[in-house]
Amino acid sequence: MSHKAAKIGVTSLVLATVFGVLLYTTLGESMQYYKYVDEVVGSQGDWTGKKLQVHGYVVPGSIGKKRDRLEYRFDIQRNGKTMRAFYTGIVPDTFKDDSEVVLTGMLTKDGFMANDLTAKCPSKYDEATGPAVKR
Amino acid sequence: MSSLGYYLLLAAFVVGAYATAISVAGARRRSRPLIESGIGAFYLLAAIMTAASSVIVYAFLTGDYSIRYVQRYSDSAQPLFYKLTSYWGGLDGSIMFWVFLLSIFGSAAIYVNRERHRELIPYVVAIISGVEMFFLLLMVVHNNPFETYLTQNPTDGAGLNPLLQNFYMVIHPPTMYLGFVGLTIPYAFGMAALITGYLDDSWLRAVRRWTMFAWLFLSIGLGLGMIWAYEELGWGGYWMWDPVENAGLLPWFTATAFLHSVMVQERRGMLRVWNVSLVIVTFFLTLFGTFMTRSGIVQSVHSFGQDPVLTRMFTVFMVSMLIFSFGFVIYRMPLLRARNELDSWLSREAAFLFNNWILLFCALFVLFATMFPTLSEAITGERITVGPPFFNQWMIPIGLTLLLLTGIGPLLAWRKSTIVNLRDQFLFPTLCGLLIGGGTIALGVRLWSSGLCFAFGGFVVGTITQEFWRGARVRQQTTGTDLFTALIGLVGRNKRRYGGYIIHVAIVLLFLGFAGGGFKHEESALLKPGEEVRIGDYVIRHDSLAVTDDGRKQMVTANMTVLRNGVELTKLYPARWFFRKHEDQPTTEVAIRRSIAEDLYVVMPQFDASQQSANVEITVNPLVNWVWIGFGLLAFGTLIALLPETAFAFAIGRVPDAARTATASLLLLAIVLPAAVQAQDGSSGRTNKTAMQRDIEGKVICMCGSSGCVRSPLNNCPMRPACHGYDGQTAQLQKLLNEGKGQDDILTAFVKEYGTAVLAIPRGGFNSLSWLLPYGLAGLGLLILVVTARRWSTQPAAAAAGNADMTVDPTIDARLDDELRDLD
Numbered sequence: 001m002s003h004k005a006a007k008i009g010v011t012s013l014v015l016a017t018v019f020g021v022l023l024y025t026t027l028g029e030s031m032q033y034y035k036y037v038d039e040v041v042g043s044q045g046d047w048t049g050k051k052l053q054v055h056g057y058v059v060p061g062s063i064g065k066k067r068d069r070l071e072y073r074f075d076i077q078r079n080g081k082t083m084r085a086f087y088t089g090i091v092p093d094t095f096k097d098d099s100e101v102v103l104t105g106m107l108t109k110d111g112f113m114a115n116d117l118t119a120k121c122p123s124k125y126d127e128a129t130g131p132a133v134k135r
Numbered sequence: 136m137s138s139l140g141y142y143l144l145l146a147a148f149v150v151g152a153y154a155t156a157i158s159v160a161g162a163r164r165r166s167r168p169l170i171e172s173g174i175g176a177f178y179l180l181a182a183i184m185t186a187a188s189s190v191i192v193y194a195f196l197t198g199d200y201s202i203r204y205v206q207r208y209s210d211s212a213q214p215l216f217y218k219l220t221s222y223w224g225g226l227d228g229s230i231m232f233w234v235f236l237l238s239i240f241g242s243a244a245i246y247v248n249r250e251r252h253r254e255l256i257p258y259v260v261a262i263i264s265g266v267e268m269f270f271l272l273l274m275v276v277h278n279n280p281f282e283t284y285l286t287q288n289p290t291d292g293a294g295l296n297p298l299l300q301n302f303y304m305v306i307h308p309p310t311m312y313l314g315f316v317g318l319t320i321p322y323a324f325g326m327a328a329l330i331t332g333y334l335d336d337s338w339l340r341a342v343r344r345w346t347m348f349a350w351l352f353l354s355i356g357l358g359l360g361m362i363w364a365y366e367e368l369g370w371g372g373y374w375m376w377d378p379v380e381n382a383g384l385l386p387w388f389t390a391t392a393f394l395h396s397v398m399v400q401e402r403r404g405m406l407r408v409w410n411v412s413l414v415i416v417t418f419f420l421t422l423f424g425t426f427m428t429r430s431g432i433v434q435s436v437h438s439f440g441q442d443p444v445l446t447r448m449f450t451v452f453m454v455s456m457l458i459f460s461f462g463f464v465i466y467r468m469p470l471l472r473a474r475n476e477l478d479s480w481l482s483r484e485a486a487f488l489f490n491n492w493i494l495l496f497c498a499l500f501v502l503f504a505t506m507f508p509t510l511s512e513a514i515t516g517e518r519i520t521v522g523p524p525f526f527n528q529w530m531i532p533i534g535l536t537l538l539l540l541t542g543i544g545p546l547l548a549w550r551k552s553t554i555v556n557l558r559d560q561f562l563f564p565t566l567c568g569l570l571i572g573g574g575t576i577a578l579g580v581r582l583w584s585s586g587l588c589f590a591f592g593g594f595v596v597g598t599i600t601q602e603f604w605r606g607a608r609v610r611q612q613t614t615g616t617d618l619f620t621a622l623i624g625l626v627g628r629n630k631r632r633y634g635g636y637i638i639h640v641a642i643v644l645l646f647l648g649f650a651g652g653g654f655k656h657e658e659s660a661l662l663k664p665g666e667e668v669r670i671g672d673y674v675i676r677h678d679s680l681a682v683t684d685d686g687r688k689q690m691v692t693a694n695m696t697v698l699r700n701g702v703e704l705t706k707l708y709p710a711r712w713f714f715r716k717h718e719d720q721p722t723t724e725v726a727i728r729r730s731i732a733e734d735l736y737v738v739m740p741q742f743d744a745s746q747q748s749a750n751v752e753i754t755v756n757p758l759v760n761w762v763w764i765g766f767g768l769l770a771f772g773t774l775i776a777l778l779p780e781t782a783f784a785f786a787i788g789r790v791p792d793a794a795r796t797a798t799a800s801l802l803l804l805a806i807v808l809p810a811a812v813q814a815q816d817g818s819s820g821r822t823n824k825t826a827m828q829r830d831i832e833g834k835v836i837c838m839c840g841s842s843g844c845v846r847s848p849l850n851n852c853p854m855r856p857a858c859h860g861y862d863g864q865t866a867q868l869q870k871l872l873n874e875g876k877g878q879d880d881i882l883t884a885f886v887k888e889y890g891t892a893v894l895a896i897p898r899g900g901f902n903s904l905s906w907l908l909p910y911g912l913a914g915l916g917l918l919i920l921v922v923t924a925r926r927w928s929t930q931p932a933a934a935a936a937g938n939a940d941m942t943v944d945p946t947i948d949a950r951l952d953d954e955l956r957d958l959d
Contacts, residue, residue: 030525034508034518053520070661070750090659090740090750093721104522 032104040107041081047107054112060097076101084111094119136194137202140281143187148271150180154264162257170257174245177260180267181238188235191228191280195221201288204228204280210292212687212715217295220305224295226429227280229308234270236316237263244320244345252341258327266319269452277444297714297722303363311356311383315421317349318386322418325411329463334470339397344777350390351773357383358766369723369738371657371754376526381505382424385498389417392494399487402549404474408464415460420498422453479551486544493537500529531584535591538646541639542595545602567597588650592643599636626775634776641772644765651758659752670753673735674698680747689713693739693749697728704728709739709751733757774917
């Protein structure tokens with residue numbers, strides 16, 4: 001009995017270690033920090049070059065778009081701290097002045113280069129499974 | 136009205152408390168009257184919940200906007216259908232709907248089992264009532280759907296979220312709830328068995344069918360959610376590992392595991408602790424899924440508000456449920472000892488065990504990854520998120536392993552497989568797999584995951600074909616019928632097994648669709664009228680942009696032409712709809728060109744009406760339709776497994792010749808019928824003329840200025856009355872109507888004259904009901920088949936007098952059973 005218990009114990013230990021290591025390594029590649037604008041603005045140096053999700057609000061009047069292109073430039077802010085952001089692609093309708101956005105991308109010294117933009121609706125959804133508008 | 140509803144909920148809570156208490160007391164004292172009283176109270180609860188549901192539905196129908204819930208989720212302009220279904224449009228109503236379903240479902244389960252499992256019933260009643268009480272308490276103290284406005288009653292409602300005004304979204308939640316609710320029944324029986332100590336396999340037999348039933352609804356619910364996401368959300372896919380989606384998937388994994396491991400316990404008396412734990416975990420996950428998505432503990436693109444009260448109540452309930460359940464498991468451990476040991480790793484049991492581990496691992500992994508942001512914040516203080524790539528990285532290899540096991544399991548013998556029967560069993564399926572795999576490589580597929588998926592799929596299909604073939608051959612030899620009848624008889628003899636194989640084929644189809652996702656490509660562009668964009672073999676030309684209005688919403692529709700090799704394939708009409716009162720949340724109406732090989736999926740997230748330009752996102756989704764077909768087949772297979780014992784009796788032996796032919800033709804009909812219907816839909820009948828005329832006027836663009844550049848429908852043309860287009864077209868419409876033409880003919884005539892630009896609302900496309908119709912009819916066909924089968928089977932003696940089949944005597948039957956068992 002104890003022999004069997006030992007076998008089971010060792011097997012599960014090995015399996016757990018293997019999965020743990022695998023999980024740890026794969027997590028490292030796909031992890032993204034989730035930060036608010038004001039948390040990032042103070043310490044740009046720490047975050048430059050890291051994969052990041054930034055949560056903030058669009059500064060009214062800051063949205064600029066190239067004519068006939070899908071290139072956007074805008075500012076996002078939270079608690080008085082602002083940051084410049086760039087995004088190329090189609091934006092959701094809820095992306096407008098003051099809307100709450102989550103940007104995914106990389107921080108550079110020119111500003112935040114977003115490759116994904118999710119905007120939450122100003123009048124918040126609270127219906128059963130009402131999803132926010134994904135890009 | 137609202138107070139009536141509220142008192143009904145209170146009454147339900149009290150009755151639930153009574154049912155719980157009296158059942159436990161009755162069981163402990165072994166008092167029949169007390170137990171009966173508990174069952175009675177349980178039925179009464181169902182009646183009260185039905186009444187309460189009627190009250191809220193009535194409030195929705197009459198537009199009683201003094202009730203907050205009604206005000207928030209409906210308005211007077213909503214069609215009747217959506218008014219009814221607003222019942223489960225929000226959280227409070229969902230909870231009530233949940234309790235309602237659980238009370239009905241539970242009553243049915245208790246009614247069916249009340250004699251057969253007499254010892255278990257009082258505790259089953261107590262457990263289900265206890266669960267109902269929790270949700271009722273939630274409503275009474277926190278989420279009361281009957282809450283009213285204190286001061287001023289609004290005159291109209293806010294309206295249901297436009298995204299939810301979709302056919303699939305209407306039927307998706309109730310199917311999902313049926314699945315969740317259904318999984319409460321096995322939990323209740325499992326717990327009753329633990330409490331009473333009657334831990335033989337009788338509780339398993341009682342819940343087997345219910346679990347399958349719940350599993351069916353859970354699967355269909357997941358499928359409908361995927362279709363909804365694909366057709367309504369317009370991001371080009373159907374699954375992105377969002378917490379809300381994962382919540383439904385978690386119990387699906389463990390319920391699937393349970394359905395497999397049940398067989399091991401029935402057959403070999405093993406895995407008893409495992410099975411009862413799986414049932415508990417599954418029930419826990421249904422609760423946890425609800426909790427996760429409703430309490431705001433996990434951030435999701437589905438932004439639910441934080442709700443600390445709900446969080447606290449759910450946490451208390453879940454923790455006490457886990458302690459209670461696993462406490463009993465530990466207490467009953469001595470009774471749960473396995474009757475057998477695992478003989479060999481090369482056995483069916485071992486395959487099932489692997490399958491279970493993997494499914495459980497899936498559930499744990501998805502749970503972990505979904506909760507990761509919350510966990511990381513709790514531990515490190517930093518909120519760190521993981522995206523869909525992380526899920527895919529893990530789930531693709533796991534899924535492939537599972538697929539492979541689907542093929543291996545049935546090939547292994549119970550107890551122990553010998554080398555000889557391994558070779559015998561694996562030869563054909565392996566060849567199939569290699570053939571498909573080789574073909575895939577030859578065709579130039581260089582994606583390892585999809586390539587492997589195809590090969591494994593081939594292997595599984597090979598396995599199942601071999602199983603059906605061998606079984607049918609054996610049966611044919613012993614009964615002396617033709618192969619086809621033998622096949623039906625075989626399935627009838629062991630519906631669960633062969634229904635299961637059909638489900639496996641469905642799983643292969645699902646994987647086929649998933650594998651196609653690996654070859655998906657996307658393109659986005661800003662197009663002015665006349666401009667084109669190329670994607671794959673397709674060229675998509677933007678022709679024009681139309682703005683129309685149907686009273687409830689404003690619709691902006693792009694007219695696009697799809698060409699392949701310079702030949703026009705079809706027209707597509709991606710649109711954006713702006714519902715009244717929800718103008719800031721327009722819905723994206725996706726245009727899809729479906730085909731078995733691939734879907735061309737076009738959405739228009741943005742447009743510029745002044746320039747008539749449209750921003751489009753185009754996705755080519757290879758093989759995606761196989762996912763939906765897979766779900767259809769999965770439902771079919773589950774229904775076969777669920778059929779009552781007598782359903783196939785006609786095929787098990789004594790069949791008159793005529794009946795056999797008739798069966799074959801009926802079956803063929805059932806297969807062909809949906810296709811015929813698919814071809815027919817779209818042709819609608821004629822209706823009241825004036826109404827129809829108005830209707831058509833709304834559907835036809837006024838062509839004033841020859842090109843219809845104003846793009847308004849006839850009945851709304853701003854150029855009237857001095858508009859030559861209007862006069863000409865209305866006259867023409869009147870003439871066609873007088874000739875007695877139907878709407879479709881008229882629209883066709885208009886299109887012939889002016890081109891498709893004349894249509895304000897493109898034809899086809901948005902009618903989701905028609906898409907579901909074939910499945911409904913297939914179900915109907917099956918029903919007819921079953922009914923006929925039953926009728927034949929009840930009077931075989933008269934019909935088959937003197938028939939050669941009568942010579943099939945019990946000994947042959949027994950031999951067949953033996954031989955079938957050998958194949959197991």
